[in-house]
Every structure is written in structure tokens, then in C-alpha cells.
Amino acid sequence: MNRRPLTALIHPGEPPPDLKAYEAAGGYAAVRAALRDLQPADVIDRVKQAGLRGRGGAGFQTAMKWSFVPQGDDAPRRKYLVCNADEMEPGTFKDRYLMEGNPHQLIEGMILAAYAIGAEVAYIFLRDEYPLCAKRLRAAVAEARAAGHLGKDIHGSGFHLDIHLHISAGRYICGEETALLNALEGKRAVPRAKPPFPPVAGLWGKPTIVNNVETLCFVPHILRHGADWFRGLGKGSDGGTKLYGASGRVRRPGIWELPMGTTMREIIEDRAGGMLDGYRLRGVIPGGASTDFLVPEEHMDLPMDFESVQKAGSRLGTGTMILLDDKTCTVGMLRNLQLFFSRESCGWCTPCRDGIPWIEKTLAAIEAGDGREEDIDLLHTHTRLLGPGRTFCAFAPGAMAPLQSALRYFEDDFRRHITEQRCPYTNGR
Amino acid sequence: MLSDSERKAIEAELPLYERRRSLCIEALKIVQEHRGWVSDEAVADIAEFLGMGADEVDSVATFYNRIHRHETGRHVIYLCDSVSCWIMGCDRARERLRETLGIDFGETTPDGRFTLLPIACLGACDRAPALMVGDELYGPVDPAKAEEPLGKHP
Ligand SMILES: Cc1cc2nc3c(=O)[nH]c(=O)nc-3n(C[C@H](O)[C@H](O)[C@H](O)COP(=O)(O)O)c2cc1C
Numbered sequence: 001m002n003r004r005p006l007t008a009l010i011h012p013g014e015p016p017p018d019l020k021a022y023e024a025a026g027g028y029a030a031v032r033a034a035l036r037d038l039q040p041a042d043v044i045d046r047v048k049q050a051g052l053r054g055r056g057g058a059g060f061q062t063a064m065k066w067s068f069v070p071q072g073d074d075a076p077r078r079k080y081l082v083c084n085a086d087e088m089e090p091g092t093f094k095d096r097y098l099m100e101g102n103p104h105q106l107i108e109g110m111i112l113a114a115y116a117i118g119a120e121v122a123y124i125f126l127r128d129e130y131p132l133c134a135k136r137l138r139a140a141v142a143e144a145r146a147a148g149h150l151g152k153d154i155h156g157s158g159f160h161l162d163i164h165l166h167i168s169a170g171r172y173i174c175g176e177e178t179a180l181l182n183a184l185e186g187k188r189a190v191p192r193a194k195p196p197f198p199p200v201a202g203l204w205g206k207p208t209i210v211n212n213v214e215t216l217c218f219v220p221h222i223l224r225h226g227a228d229w230f231r232g233l234g235k236g237s238d239g240g241t242k243l244y245g246a247s248g249r250v251r252r253p254g255i256w257e258l259p260m261g262t263t264m265r266e267i268i269e270d271r272a273g274g275m276l277d278g279y280r281l282r283g284v285i286p287g288g289a290s291t292d293f294l295v296p297e298e299h300m301d302l303p304m305d306f307e308s309v310q311k312a313g314s315r316l317g318t319g320t321m322i323l324l325d326d327k328t329c330t331v332g333m334l335r336n337l338q339l340f341f342s343r344e345s346c347g348w349c350t351p352c353r354d355g356i357p358w359i360e361k362t363l364a365a366i367e368a369g370d371g372r373e374e375d376i377d378l379l380h381t382h383t384r385l386l387g388p389g390r391t392f393c394a395f396a397p398g399a400m401a402p403l404q405s406a407l408r409y410f411e412d413d414f415r416r417h418i419t420e421q422r423c424p425y426t427n428g429r
Numbered sequence: 430m431l432s433d434s435e436r437k438a439i440e441a442e443l444p445l446y447e448r449r450r451s452l453c454i455e456a457l458k459i460v461q462e463h464r465g466w467v468s469d470e471a472v473a474d475i476a477e478f479l480g481m482g483a484d485e486v487d488s489v490a491t492f493y494n495r496i497h498r499h500e501t502g503r504h505v506i507y508l509c510d511s512v513s514c515w516i517m518g519c520d521r522a523r524e525r526l527r528e529t530l531g532i533d534f535g536e537t538t539p540d541g542r543f544t545l546l547p548i549a550c551l552g553a554c555d556r557a558p559a560l561m562v563g564d565e566l567y568g569p570v571d572p573a574k575a576e577e578p579l580g581k582h583p
């Protein structure tokens with residue numbers, strides 16, 4: 001059976017499968033079967049058996065999240081499903097690949113998820129800079145509606161569902177699920193206080209599930225092929241495959257669907273083809289800008305699954321790696337990351353709004369050769385002040401992840417800038 | 430006042446949401462499409478139409494990277510300056526655009542053809558450095574010839 005379920009029908013550079021091609025390959029069979037034979041709770045149960053964990057970054061158990069939605073006569077009748085397609089985490093380009101390559105797969109996953117939680121309206125929250133995704137998703141939704149996979153009384157089951165495409169206007173914090181809900185409601189997109197959590201009180205106060213694109217794309221395959229098959233795809237404790245990516249100075253930057261738990265070495269050396277000639281690998285940010293550095297000396301054979309990466313002191317995050325080479329300045333790279341975070345901070349809470357620009361300026365000074373010995377302590381202090389639990393949302397701790405780990409692994413780089421009063425990497429770029 | 434076609438386009442989106450004010454972002458984008466950018470007057474027009482305060486609409490408008498509260502050129506060049514593109518030379522691409530167009534981030538060419546803006550990761554990190562002109566994505570761009578794609582946007 002297929003070892004690459006998510007990408008089997010994806011051929012970059014070619015148009016995605018239309019409804020006919022998608023159905024010919026078994027598409028929408030899971031929707032027909034589930035609406036005919038399964039209760040919503042059965043769908044949740046199968047996803048639970050499979051052990052599917054969210055691919056949006058945190059690895060939360062998908063079925064558990066779905067089970068938090070209140071059901072029964074006392075529960076609000078209106079419930080919502082939202083697909084988080086805001087992908088803006090620097091270094092991440094996996095959801096684009098899935099949406100451009102096979103939009104029907106996402107729609108089928110959304111129908112099944114909506115059925116499982118009892119939502120009759122679903123939104124795809126898409127970032128504005130993905131117009132090709134928008135075009136292809138619109139066409140696929142129209143095809144699915146015409147074929148009776150969406151709309152009223154789908155396949156005579158009594159279940160209704162509409163999927164709407166909401167196109168954002170470009171702001172990273174909208175990817176945080178409560179900020180996303182505010183954005184959908186037309187408000188300034190600052191995060192909300194939690195609890196209540198969205199599965200209980202989300203969009204317009206109604207129970208709402210927010211799931212990542214990749215997470216939802218797995219659902220049809222789990223229902224079609226079963227939990228054991230899904231578990232068998234992974235190499236470690238986490239089942240399934242994962243879209244892994246690599247960018248930076250590698251021979252073949254790109255994206256690959258591989259067993260969950262594939263080692264860093266295999267991804268970098270076999271898939272990405274290793275570093276470009278004349279460059280040596282020094283560090284890896286494993287899953288988008290807000291994850292901690294790993295280093296080749298210690299982590300080349302690390303299985304890239306949720307648990308192993310966490311044990312190594314980082315997070316799997318989005319699974320798309322950014323590679324630091326020996327001719328790129330670490331301090332410069334950190335400054336670039338903090339510039340991104342300072343621009344994208346929503347400004348709601350002071351440590352993040354004021355702290356990150358301060359960090360960025362400090363790093364800029366060090367990079368320019370104007371750093372002082374105390375600056376390193378100051379940076380350390382900030383990583384604590386903006387750490388977990390100190391700010392209103394997870395944005396600031398995420399911003400600190402690459403910084404705190406860089407200070408640990410590449411402290412010499414920071415010190416050299418300060419003692420030599422210049423950047424030692426003048427020819428890097 | 431919103432024009433008829435602006436109003437129609439916004440109203441077409443109304444059935445998609447539970448509340449009228451949820452159309453705020455749609456409305457801003459539709460008006461920007463019609464008028465090129467979002468002026469104070471446009472903010473007031475949208476506020477009136479949606480039954481919101483102008484300050485509320487403005488707090489949404491100013492939040493987003495792709496809503497322009499300043500007049501822009503005919504085409505906006507969005508140069509990705511996030512981490513993978515930075516490693517692959519977006520600073521040199523910016524410098525090249527500055528030399529060939531005479532504009533830096535936030536500026537517009539005197540003939541009103543291009544505005545240059547930085548943008549967060551375009552999700553094209555495997556094609557770094559990347560840039561967008563309007564809705565068209567280019568990458569990898571040779572930093573030494575970063576102006577090349579612009580020929581397609583007269
Ligand atoms: C600052 C910030 C940005 C985020 N951006 C995204 C994003 O672009 N896409 C996404 O799926 N999740 C993003 N998340 C995670 C979401 O809040 C949420 O956990 C996720 O969509 C849940 O989906 P999953 O359970 O399927 O993984 C972000 C979180 C934070 C704190």
C-alpha cells in the first residue's frame with residue numbers, strides 16, 4: 001500500500017487532480033462510507049486509534065481536541081471547523097504544497113472532520129500571499145459542491161456542510177488559533193485569553209475546532225486504510241508520514257513526504273543532497289523560525305518525531321528545516337529572525353512588544369561590531385523574560401527559541417563579534 | 430461613499446459570515462482593489478457601510494501587511510526578507526533593486542510604476558530568494574539581476 005499517502009497525487013508543475021482524477025484514485029470514498037456507515041463518534045474513535053497528532057506545530061492529539069467539542073442536546077447547535085492555512089512561519093512551505101498539489105484531499109479531510117464534530121459551516125483561513133492556492137481551492141470547492149460532497153443533505157445522510165474560503169491580509173499572528181478567530185470575526189487579530197479554549201467557545205462564541213492543513217489531509221487516508229496502517233507508516237512512537245522540508249545552502253532545497261521519525265541525516269543528506277560545495281553545516285532550525293537550533297555534531301541521527309526532537313531540546317514544529325552554514329553569520333541570522341518577530345508581534349503585551357525590538361537592536365549592534373560584553377547577559381535575560389508563561393501567547397517564547405539555543409551552541413560567535421569589534425563573516429553573503 | 434460595484438462585491442460576501450462586521454477585511458481588500466490603496470476616506474466609507482467606528486476599521490486596516498494605508502505604485506514588489514531568503518542573499522537583491530529602480534523599502538518610483546516593500550516568508554523558501562510582484566511569485570531570483578522579473582509588469 002501507498003507509503004506516501006499525502007503526496008501520491010501531487011506532481012509539482014502540473015495542475016492538481018480534478019474531481020474526476022481524485023475520485024478515480026479513491027477520493028471521496030471515505031466521505032461516502034463514513035456518512036453511510038459511521039457515527040460522528042466512530043470517526044473520532046478511528047482517528048484516536050491512529051494516534052494522529054496535529055501538524056500545525058504543537059503536535060496535539062487530534063481526536064482528543066475533537067472530543068472537547070460539547071455534543072448533545074444541551075450543546076450549542078452551531079459549531080465551526082476552521083482549517084488553519086495561514087502558513088507564515090519563516091522557513092515553512094508545506095501547506096502550500098498540499099493545497100496547490102491536491103486541494104480535494106484537504107476538502108475531503110474537512111468534510112470528515114466537520115462530520116466528526118458536528119459542524120455545518122467550515123472556513124479555510126488562507127494567507128493572502130497564496131493566490132494559486134486560493135484559485136485551486138475555489139475550483140475544488142465548486143466541483144465538490146456540484147458533485148454533492150458539500151451542501152445540503154450530503155449523499156442523503158442528513159448532514160449539511162458549506163466550506164468558505166477566507167483570505168487574510170498578511171500577519172503572522174493570525175496563525176495563532178485565537179488570533180485567527182478574532183481575524184475571522186473582522187476584529188484586530190490579537191490572541192484571546194484562554195480558557196475558554198476554542199473547542200468550547202471559539203468563533204462567535206461557538207465551539208470551534210482549528211486544525212492545520214496537513215493534519216486534515218490525513219483524515220481521509222486514516223478512514224480508508226485504518227489505524228494500523230497509519231501507525232505502521234511511522235518509524236517511532238508517532239504514526240503516519242510527515243512533510244519534511246529543507247532550505248538554506250543545500251543542493252536540493254525542497255519538500256518530501258517521509259515516515260514520521262526519519263532521521264535528520266537522511267533528510268539533509270539523502271533528500272536535500274547535502275550542503276552546496278564549499279559549505280559546511282553548522283546548525284539546523286528543525287521546524288520553522290520559532291524552534292530551537294539543533295547541531296550536526298549531536299543530532300544528525302536524531303529521529304525527527306515529536307518526542308525525540310523535544311528530548312533533544314527543540315520542537316518538531318512544522319518539520320521544515322532551515323540550515324545554517326559556516327559562511328553565514330549566526331548573529332546576523334538571529335538578527336534577521338528577531339526583525340521578523342519584532343515586526344509581526346501583535347503589540348498586545350509589553351514584554352513582547354518592547355522586548356523583541358530591543359533584542360533586535362542589540363543583535364544589530366553586535367553584528368556591526370559595536371557590541372559590549374554585557375550584551376550577552378542582556379540577551380540571556382531577555383530569553384527568560386520573554387519565556388513560556390511570561391507573555392499573553394506563545395509567540396514570544398517561540399521568538400526566544402532560536403536565540404536561547406544559539407547562545408548555547410554558538411556563544412563563541414557572539415563573543416568573537418564583541419572582542420574583535422567586527423563581524424568575522426564578511427564574505428558570507 | 431462606496432461605489433456600486435464596491436458595495437456589490439462586499440455584499441456578495443455577507444452570507445459567508447455570522448455578523449456584518451466580519452466583512453471588514455474583505456471590504457478593505459475590495460476597496461483597495463478598486464482604488465489602489467486605502468485612504469482615510471475609504472476607511473470612513475467602510476466604517477459607515479458596516480456600521481463600525483472608523484477607528485475600529487483603521488485598527489484592522491493598519492494591522493495587515495497587505496492593506497496599504499499609503500498610496501502605492503501600480504505594482505507592489507514584495508521582497509521576502511525572512512530567514513531562508515536572507516541566507517540566500519535577499520539583502521543583495523534589495524541593494525540591486527535600489528540601484529536599478531532608485532527605491533528602497535517603503536518607496537515608490539517617481540513614474541509611479543513600482544513600490545518596494547519587505548514581506549514575511551512567502552512560503553517559497555525552497556526557491557529563495559523569492560519575491561512577488563502583485564500576485565506573481567518569482568524565485569529563485571538571482572540577486573545580481575533582481576530587477577529581471579519586473580519587465581513583465583509594465
Ligand atoms: C504565533 C503562532 C503562529 C502560528 N501559526 C500557525 C500557522 O500558520 N498554521 C498552523 O496550522 N498553526 C499555527 N499555529 C498553531 C495554531 O495555534 C494551532 O495550534 C494549530 O493550528 C492547531 O492545528 P493542529 O492541531 O492540527 O496542529 C501558530 C501558533 C502560534 C503561537
Ligand code: SF4
Binds near residue numbers: 394
Ligand atoms: S506575546 Fe506578542 S504576539 Fe503574543 S499577545 Fe503578546 S504581544 Fe501579541
Ligand code: FES
Binds near residue numbers: 513514551552
Ligand atoms: S524565507 Fe523567503 S520564502 Fe520563506
